[in-house]
Amino acid sequence: MREFLLFGKGFTKVDQWQEGCWINVSDPNQDDFTYLEEMGVPESFISDIRDPNERPRVEKDDDWMLTIMRIPRETGDVDIPFSTVPLGVITNGDLVIVLCYFKNIVIHDFIQYNTAKGNAINNKFALILRLIMSSAVWFLKFLKQINISINNTEDGLERRLRNDDLLKLRNLQKSLVYFNTGIRGNEALISRLRTIYMNSEMFDMEMVEDVHIEMQQALNMVSIYSNILTGSMEAFGSIISNNLNLIMKRMTSITIILQVPTLIASLYGMNVSLPIDDKAWAFVAILLLSIALSCAAFFVFKKIKWF
Incomplete structure (x- = not known):
């Protein structure tokens, strides 16, 4: 699915690409791939974004530039309830394409929120930073859900030790590892973008600092929850060992x-x-x-x- 949105205060949808708009391609089908080929997007960029393990980075190919970030996602899988997926921003002059292979709530919420608030996003650098900030907000939201799940599981374990609850804690710990890796990668990406756009008229130091603060908060929260969960797992492991003795x-x-x-x-x-x-x-x-x-x-x- 693809949609065309004008830069400016809020996002106004248009029927086709025109100067001053960006293209959102989410959960693409064959028609979307054909359209990207017609726009001249390098095949290597598309394949890189397809890789679910792709790290946050910036890559250039002639006049094209690819910016990959990690965004959080609720998987619906019992083994790994939360994970991260790559989101790519492909730019070439005035052409800006946001591409993600996976269904996710981050982009949908990003468009709705900025449209409702009328936030001014006038260029590709501001768009990339706002996307990173939106990912940080959703990292924090999902971390709160993980914390609630941890507390509920621990309450059940205090009443009765069950293998299912211990496995659930282990799976939540996996999600925290993915979050920690994704957030650290996005932080490194911010530093790289600052270097690239430092001398550009699009550069906004205040926005860069705001995004950095949000990412730091998300990183601190994931570290706190990871430490708490690790301590809980060790405590329950000691309890099991003591009961066995x-x-x-x-x-x-x-x-x-x-x-x-x-x-x-x-x-x-x-x-x-x-x-x-x-x-x-x-x-x-x-x-x-x-x-x-x-x-x-x-x-x-x-x-x-x-x-």
Whole structure:
């Protein structure tokens, strides 16, 4: 799907490309690829954006320039609930194309928000910076959702340790790793863009600083949540290990207690002459002795808190 939006206060949609507008191509189909080829977009740029693991960077090919950033995305996958995907901004003079292969809420929200607020975005540099800032805002929103999921899962684990909850925490930790990598890459991208556009009339230092602050906040939040989650995982791992030790102590205690009457029964089961084996009350005495020794062993283990 592609749409044409005019630069300026808010975004006004037009039917086709014209000077002073940019093209948004999201979740492209074959018709969109054909259109990009007709516009002369280098094939290498399109294939780079297609790669889900592509890192944030700036690349030039003659008059064409490709800027790739990472934006957050809710995957709907249980294994990795949140991840990041590449978004590319392809420019050549007045031609500006924003391309993303994956359905995501960032671009949709970016267009709606700036249209509703009437924010002035007049050039490609401002567009790139605003996109990075929008990605930072959505990083923060998704981080809040991750934090809520972590808290809910931890509450469930405090009541009962379950493997499913532990796996859920592990999957959330994976998402935080992806977020951390994506945010750090976008920060490096901002520095690169500052160098490229420093001497351009499009350069806006105040906007660059605002974007940098947003990215720093997102990076700080992901670091905090990662540390909290790591500490929680280690704590629950210690709890599981401690519970296992308690179970092993109890099983060992039960084994030793049962070994006492077993040993006595084994001794008096031998086919040799033994004390009191000719007495009528021998069986009762041996039984009572076994019970007494087992009870004594039980109280010993109880005292040392193995039960």
